[in-house]
Amino acid sequence: MNAPSTAQGTGxxxxxxxxxxxRIFAPPAPFAAQAAVSGMEAYQALCAEAERDYEGFWxxxxxxxxxxxxxxxxxxxxxxxxxxxxxxxxKLNASYNCLDRNLKNGNADKTxxxxxxxxxxxxxxxxxxxxxxxxxxxxxxxxxxIKKGDRVVIYMSMSxxxxxxxxxxxxxxxxxxxxFGGFSAKSLQERxxxxxxxxxxxxxxxxxxxxxxxxxxxxxxxxxMGGCDTIRNVVVYKRTGGAINFKEGRDIWxxxxxxxxxxxxxxxxxxxxxxxxxxxxxxxxxxxxxxxxSTGGYLLWAALTMKWTFDIKPDDVYWCTAxxxxxxxxxxxTYGPTAVGATQLIFEGIxxxxxxxxxxxxxxxxxxxxxxxAPTAIRSLIKASDGDEKVHPKNFDISSLRLLxxxxxxxxxxxxxxxxxxxGREQCPIVDTFWQTETGGHMITPLPGATPMVxxxxxxxxxxxxxxxxxxxxxxxxxxxxxxLVVKRPWPSMIRxxxxxxxxxxxxxFPEEFGGRYYLAGDGAIRNKDTSYFTITGRIDDVLxxxxxxxxxxxxxxxxxxxxxxxxxxxxxxxxxxxxxxxCAFVVLKQARPTGEEAKKLATELRNWVGxxxxxxxxxxxxxxxxxxxxxxSGKIMRRLLRxxxxxxxxxQDVSTLENPAILEQLKESA
Ligand code: 6R9
Numbered sequence: 001m002n003a004p005s006t007a008q009g010t011g012x013x014x015x016x017x018x019x020x021x022x023r024i025f026a027p028p029a030p031f032a033a034q035a036a037v038s039g040m041e042a043y044q045a046l047c048a049e050a051e052r053d054y055e056g057f058w059x060x061x062x063x064x065x066x067x068x069x070x071x072x073x074x075x076x077x078x079x080x081x082x083x084x085x086x087x088x089x090x091k092l093n094a095s096y097n098c099l100d101r102n103l104k105n106g107n108a109d110k111t112x113x114x115x116x117x118x119x120x121x122x123x124x125x126x127x128x129x130x131x132x133x134x135x136x137x138x139x140x141x142x143x144x145x146i147k148k149g150d151r152v153v154i155y156m157s158m159s160x161x162x163x164x165x166x167x168x169x170x171x172x173x174x175x176x177x178x179x180f181g182g183f184s185a186k187s188l189q190e191r192x193x194x195x196x197x198x199x200x201x202x203x204x205x206x207x208x209x210x211x212x213x214x215x216x217x218x219x220x221x222x223x224x225m226g227g228c229d230t231i232r233n234v235v236v237y238k239r240t241g242g243a244i245n246f247k248e249g250r251d252i253w254x255x256x257x258x259x260x261x262x263x264x265x266x267x268x269x270x271x272x273x274x275x276x277x278x279x280x281x282x283x284x285x286x287x288x289x290x291x292x293x294s295t296g297g298y299l300l301w302a303a304l305t306m307k308w309t310f311d312i313k314p315d316d317v318y319w320c321t322a323x324x325x326x327x328x329x330x331x332x333x334t335y336g337p338t339a340v341g342a343t344q345l346i347f348e349g350i351x352x353x354x355x356x357x358x359x360x361x362x363x364x365x366x367x368x369x370x371x372x373x374a375p376t377a378i379r380s381l382i383k384a385s386d387g388d389e390k391v392h393p394k395n396f397d398i399s400s401l402r403l404l405x406x407x408x409x410x411x412x413x414x415x416x417x418x419x420x421x422x423x424g425r426e427q428c429p430i431v432d433t434f435w436q437t438e439t440g441g442h443m444i445t446p447l448p449g450a451t452p453m454v455x456x457x458x459x460x461x462x463x464x465x466x467x468x469x470x471x472x473x474x475x476x477x478x479x480x481x482x483x484x485l486v487v488k489r490p491w492p493s494m495i496r497x498x499x500x501x502x503x504x505x506x507x508x509x510f511p512e513e514f515g516g517r518y519y520l521a522g523d524g525a526i527r528n529k530d531t532s533y534f535t536i537t538g539r540i541d542d543v544l545x546x547x548x549x550x551x552x553x554x555x556x557x558x559x560x561x562x563x564x565x566x567x568x569x570x571x572x573x574x575x576x577x578x579x580x581x582x583x584c585a586f587v588v589l590k591q592a593r594p595t596g597e598e599a600k601k602l603a604t605e606l607r608n609w610v611g612x613x614x615x616x617x618x619x620x621x622x623x624x625x626x627x628x629x630x631x632x633x634s635g636k637i638m639r640r641l642l643r644x645x646x647x648x649x650x651x652x653q654d655v656s657t658l659e660n661p662a663i664l665e666q667l668k669e670s671a
Contacts, residue, residue, distance in 0.1 A: 021413055024531075025420070025453045027429045027446075031402065035311050035449020043450040046463035057464055058086070058300075058492055065303045065339075066296065067101055068092050069269045076490065081517065082510040083497060084490040085273050086297040093267035094276055094299050095171035098338035099134060100267070102127040107341045114317070114366055115160050118207040118349035125160055127341070130167075133160070135265035137168035140257035144233050146198060148173030148268050151278065153197040154324075155179045155188060155219055157206030158348045161237045161254065162324050165201045166334045170276060170295075173268035177278040177290065180325025181206055181213075183615040185221035187288075191280050192228045194290055194500060199233045201254075205240040209353035216244040272296025278499045279327055281437040282552035283508065284522075284541040290499030291327075291437050297492030301441040302336035308462060309431050309442050310370055311403060311449060312342050319345040320372040321359070326549075327437040328407055332372060336441070351377055356384030357391035360423075364396045371423070372405035374548040378415050379578050393422050403448050405431040408548025409580045410536055416455035434458035434536055436521060437550070438509065440493030443467065444534050457533045465491055467534065469525050474514040479532055484540060485525040486518040494519065544573040544581050549617050556583060556620065559613035563606060565589050570629050570637045571620065574646040584646040585620040586629055586667055593625050593666070603671035622646070622670045630664060632657045642667070 032038050037046070050057040055075040062072070072090025102108070108128040115123040125133070146152060152174050156162040162178075169176040177195045179188050192200065200223075203215045216236055223231060236244070237254040276295040280288040306312045318337055322328035337344040345366050351359050359381065363371060385392035404424050411419075411432055420430055429448035435441060443465050444458040451459050461467040469483040470476055477483040487494075498505040510516050524537040539545065542553040553571040560569035568588040576582040587606065594602050603623040611619045624645075630638045638658060644651050645667050655661050 021454055021456055023413075023417075023455055025455075027449050027451065027453070028427050031311075031427075031429055032449040034313075035447075036307050037311075037447045038449045040450050040452075043447055043460075043463065050464035054464070054489065061304055062087055062090075062296065062300050062492070065307075066092060066300050067097055069096075072272060072296070078490070082490070082506060082519075083502070084494065086294065086490075086492045087272035087300075090272045090296055091269040092272065092296055092299070093171065093173075093269055094295050094335065095134060095138075095167045096267040097299055097303075098167060098170075098335060099127065099131040102338070102341045103131055105341060110341065111343045112338060113160055113163065114343065114345045116345060116347045116349075116362055116366070118210065118353065123160065127338075130160070130164065130338075132263040133164045134167040134171060135263050136258040136261040137164050137254075138171040138265040139261035140235075140254075141168055141174065141199070142172055142265075143257070143261070144199060144235075144252075146172065146174050148270065148274075150174045150199075151177055151195040151197040153177050153179055153188070153192050153195060153200045155181060155183075155200055155202045155215060156237065156324070157181050157203050157208070157215065157239065158323060158346060159203070159237070159239065160346065161203075163334050163346070165237075166277075166324070166330070167338075171265055171267050173270045173274060175275045175277055177280070178325050178330070179280070180323060180615070181215060182325070182617055184612055185218045185225065186613050187615055188218060189222040189225045189228060191288070191290075192222060192231060194280075195278055196230045197228075198230055199235060200231060201235045201237070203237045203239040204244045205242040207240060207348060209350045212240050212242055214242075214244075220245055220247075270295055273496065275496070277330065279330065279437055281327075282543055282550045282555055284543060284552060284554060286552070286554040286558040288552070288555065289501065289504060289508075292496045292499050293440055293493070294496050297494070298331075298440050299335060299339060301491075301493030302331045303339040305331075305442045305462070306336040306340045306342065308447055309433060309445050310372070310405070312337070312340050312370070314341070316342060316369045316402075317345060317367055317400070318342050318370040318372075319347070319362070319366070319368045321347060321351070321374070321377065322372075322407070327440075328372075331441045351381060352384065355391050356381055356388065357393075357396060360391075360393045360396035360398050363398045363401060367400040368398075369400050370403045370405070371401055372407065374408040375406050375411040375415055376409065376547040376579055378406070378411070378419050382415060382418050383578060398423065399425070401425075401428050403431070404428045405433055407433045407435070409545045410538070411456060413455035420455075429453060432456075432458045434534070438495040439491075439521075440495070443487070444536075454528075454531065454533055457528070457535045459531075459533045461534070469527055469534075470514070470518070472513065474518060479527040480529040482524055482526040482537060485521040485523045485534075485536070486514065487521065488518055490519070544571075544583060546573075546576075546581050546583060546617065547579040551583070551618055555614060556585065556610060556618055559610045559618065560585060560587060560606060562613060563609050565591065565602070566606070568629060570639060570642055572639055572642045572646050574622070574643075576621075582621040583618070584622045584624070584642075586624050586626060586642055586645075588626055588628055593627050594671070595625075599625055599671035624667050624670050626663055626667045628660055628663050630655075630661075630667070631659050633659050635659075
């Protein structure tokens with residue numbers, strides 16, 4: 001594990017972020033007055049309750065927020081730490097909690113989903129209609145022989161059907177594994193194999209930014225690569241009607257599968273620890289890891305944080321712009337909003353089509369009250385409105401907004417201020433929510449009616465989250481001193497294991513150096529001397545964050561060296577004004593080092609290759625060719641030097657351990 005001093009960071013100036021930033025914004029009084037958690041005393045009271053009786057605290061919340069078919073009697077089982085179990089003898093069903101519960105609570109005719117298609121077409125789906133859709137879908141999956149414990153891969157676009165597919169799996173106790181629609185056939189194939197999935201649910205095509213893009217064809221390609229012998233069926237949702245190949249006996253249209261099914265489907269009651277889903281994410285090795293989540297603890301978190309962090313109220317129109325292919329789309333689209341009976345907007349398209357004011361146009365059109373997006377989107381829309389006045393939020397009636405949020409990466413104070421002023425009109429609190437695929441939901445975030453906000457800081461842990469900053473020996477560091485972010489006690493929505501790889505789970509997240517009991521987030525952080533607020537300083541492992549998407553440098557390197565032309569590759573992150581970080585690859589070819597036009601041509605070829613191997617999001621922005629890479633005498637690539645080169649800075653570090661100092665000169669230029 002690297003020391004935080006070697007953190008790659010995300011281009012953030014931590015001095016400025018954590019220590020010098022002294023603007024502080026109290027929650028607007030009208031907001032605080034009506035908030036679920038109103039004022040810091042209320043927040044502190046919850047923290048105190050958790051400190052006093054940790055298990056009692058979570059048991060109370062689990063009883064209040066979840067409907068159990070069989071109540072639990074044991075709250076937390078730590079016997080086989082770090083394989084913690086929560087509410088283990090309780091039984092429930094996630095889809096029941098998200099749908100049936102709303103029908104019973106008088107929300108049957110309430111709009112669950114407002115679907116805004118890429119071309120602006122709007123479809124409203126009530127809770128009753130969503131329930132019916134999910135039940136039919138679930139019965140259809142059952143008719144294919146899919147049952148509790150089976151894994152189902154979902155490779156779909158943003159759609160009501162995508163959410164319904166996830167909920168339908170949950171209803172019958174099948175474990176879903178959603179793969180983001182931007183991943184390549186190869187990535188999809190790897191995930192299908194690792195999960196041992198029995199079926200894939202997909203679209204014929206997806207529509208984004210006015211373009212029709214293939215999905216089913218990529219599934220075909222993935223399955224044709226071999227190794228996916230566990231797959232029996234491919235269910236296809238017809239989105240565009242574009243031409244696709246159909247394999248008789250394997251492929252089935254969603255409509256043919258569900259139309260004749262009953263609109264009732266008795267939920268499969270599962271144990272609280274039953275895996276609701278697996279979601280693959282990047283780590284510091286070449287292969288993505290299947291983060292496994294529970295049903296009970298996870299669902300509790302989804303519901304609870306909708307109330308705590310988003311202060312969700314019956315009349316809110318909530319909009320999370322994430323994709324269901326990422327964890328944010330799982331917790332804050334599919335499960336959280338429905339678990340609390342909210343009305344949410346689901347958007348099929350992209351922020352810049354047909355113009356870069358689309359987000360604000362959508363807010364105005366649907367009277368969105370709570371808006372949750374990524375800093376990278378905010379930064380790109382700032383840029384767009386600098387270049388074109390017409391798409392500035394001031395030209396849209398976005399006065400319905402009452403709360404704003406960000407997720408996925410640090411937000412730089414300037415972007416925070418722009419968001420606060422121009423989108424929030426200085427009347428909306430901003431919740432800068434720090435969390436991860438592994439944490440299941442928010443961990444460190446302001447509570448909008450309680451916590452005074454500081455631009456660029458995710459402020460304080462949620463009640464009951466024992467977050468701390470430690471040094472390499474696992475000792476607490478004082479405020480003002482950077483270190484490693486850990487969570488000292490288990491919490492209900494934490495990762496349960498890595499699918500098929502409990503050893504990697506244990507070693508990666510609960511390292512022995514910390515007694516095997518602290519959860520290691522993989523981020524560095526620092527707490528402010530006066531406020532104790534947390535600021536995340538960036539990953540301490542070899543994980544990059546590009547536009548809020550997690551990417552392992554090793555994954556990209558493996559993809560590059562898989563190309564027959566490449567002898568060796570090293571990938572580092574480089575600070576980027578819009579995407580936070582960008583990918584810079586240093587490549588040694590088997591042939592002589594290319595220059596000029598040839599280098600440009602080969603760089604394009606390799607970029608596309610990575611796009612094919614992993615997906616377009618993993619394409620390096622820059623590729624630099626060298627005869628070699630800077631290495632120590634023992635042959636280790638000196639990545640810290642590559643990071644400096646990528647930034648275009650002069651090397652001032654000690655290079656005495658470097659075997660081949662002359663190489664640095666060569667690697668200065670991009671292809
Ligand atoms: C939800 C999600 C997790 C990594 C995480 C950290 C970064 C997320 C952040 C943030 C600073 C925030 N991250 N939220 N950094 N401030 N508010 O993004 O999950 O894709 O697993 O990424 O993202 O580095 O470790 P995931």
